[in-house]
Amino acid sequence: MDRAKRVLRSEGRAARISDVATAAGVSTATVSRALAFPDRVSEATRLRVLEAVRELNYTPNEAARALRVGATRMILVISPYLYSGAFFNGVINGLDAELASAGYTMIVGSVDGPIEKARRLVDLVYSRQLDGVVVLTGVDPVVEGRSLLDAEIPIVSICSPMSKPSVPAVLIDDEECARKQFRHLFALGHRRFVYLSGADQHYSEIVRYRGVRKEARASGLGEADVIRLAGLYTLESGAEAGRRYLQLADRPTGIVCASDEMAIGFIKTVSEAGLRVPRDLSVVGFDGIPFTRYYEPSLTTIVQPQAALGARGAEALLTLIRDPLALPTPRIGLRGELRIGGSTGPAPPAAVHRQRQALLSS
Amino acid sequence: MDRAKRVLRSEGRAARISDVATAAGVSTATVSRALAFPDRVSEATRLRVLEAVRELNYTPNEAARALRVGATRMILVISPYLYSGAFFNGVINGLDAELASAGYTMIVGSVDGPIEKARRLVDLVYSRQLDGVVVLTGVDPVVEGRSLLDAEIPIVSICSPMSKPSVPAVLIDDEECARKQFRHLFALGHRRFVYLSGADQHYSEIVRYRGVRKEARASGLGEADVIRLAGLYTLESGAEAGRRYLQLADRPTGIVCASDEMAIGFIKTVSEAGLRVPRDLSVVGFDGIPFTRYYEPSLTTIVQPQAALGARGAEALLTLIRDPLALPTPRIGLRGELRIGGSTGPAPPAAVHRQRQALLSS
């Protein structure tokens, strides 16, 4: 056994299964079995094999195994932007925990930026290098006519359904959450609103905006009482929306945001202009990222179950991988909850509001 | 060619190189060449091959290629915590941009949590599934006596050197940055300090703390003028340090933090207790994460070149992969810069400070 070790070292190559087999005095088949199915091998053999494995510092070559078995134990997660956004970090952490405990490794890719990046991801999928795909927020990169959805690979979606209804999706009750945002402000006396939107066309954007409008109508408000400002979920787009808000002739006092980051960017801008939150206006965020607890004021927001979104998505995917034919639950519903912080308060009396507005404009 | 396509579809399997070869009427070797070295085949052949590739929707099987070539075009990035911390997100984005443009795919793993996760990463490295490794903040998982450093794989480190000096490292001037943090406060008149630390034993922690103490000594202060509060870089550990700060009998007015998140957590806690920043105390962060611009007050901080740290690390690694024997630059130095925000200001006059302190304690 020692001689085998010296040979390897002198040749400067890693041990392979045949080295272990030689060292243990068995065949490669037996080594493979001893590792994969310890109980299908005699006690004595198993011990000798394991000893040789340890001695030679043997780790099976994954490429060879993947080629042979046709599975890689790798999962691709497609995120809208790479590592931006504390919210997706939370979801991805949930995914990773679940996937890792099942023995899977996760690759996170984004399709923002140059088309090259998207092409690589699509190639990765089509080259059978992946056992499954998780899609966040419904992104479906189509490169040269190839879509992930045609790749015959297990796939689940989180935060948005896919265009192909058979793809399982883990969703929260976006519409109801948006209504909760609105109701909270309405109950505080706010009667005119800004809806600070997410990216156009996004599933959650469409559903949440609908929720806000429905709730506004149900509360007896008209179309003009909810002003939609376009945002992109980011800090900067929230700050930019704040600037547009400041230019409004008669400013609403209830601000419903599609993300926490936008809420924070928005508050920053209007604070610098001299407005005070929640004295002059109230802001509700969406997501429940860790920063919301530490912002000044702390943010009233919808807390999404980030880890659970990831974990349930991982579960659904693993189910699909283990039995690709079993019909999976097409929709998994989770719920967001309103957490009240310091960024919302009673609407200022109309007279006071008008007066302050006049003061600030001057 | 159409027949080949129908056969594949009926068999429900992906096209392989031999299918393309048959369809194009050439050998598999020619297909391989047409794809990898287009100029080593004739124009006509190339066109026929590419047409067959398109027709059959062929993507080379990466596992087979990896097995044959002994390279996977995958890079492992080991991060201290998975997807926490806006700072590492910035570094990882820099890495990804550079690696992706060189045709590499990135896997991000963390070694926090159960030992199982670390074992998987180490196995991944030893199973030759990776072409290189990037280590953030010097983490070196050792599982069952195997260290990454013994794996004979190209490896570079970012934000910290490794114990093995031959490993290239991309570093910033931590000591000088810490001195800048201190000098800024000292110039504003602060004479007693809190140093809110990072994780014990961390390279950057050791170096930065040394910088602060050196600068304090150079400024004529004594040991007792810098109080070290232990932190862990996180929002929560900053908030916790704030609580300990509030219990100090005589509270320093200059707060030097080892991360932005701690600075924010700290400010939140002391603000809630009635202190005002920067009127009563000044706080300097470290990292320059996006939130620092949107916090209220905006944070004075050391801006680390996050994307550049990642990009230079990726470059160094790619160099090492392409020529493992070339002696790489062992140290790559980048610089952080002080960005002044609203969280620092003139130290309050001693009398005022004492008076306010007495008021608050009551």
Place this chain on the structure above:
DNA sequence: TTGTAAGCGTTATCAA
């Protein structure tokens, strides 16, 4: 310029 064929390191079938 093209084709033949060996071999990368596994696992799984089949026979002993």
Place this chain on the structure above:
DNA sequence: TTGATAACGCTTACAA
């Protein structure tokens, strides 16, 4: 319980 052996799909000498 074990061993011999045939794939898995690709790349690359080497030969033609």
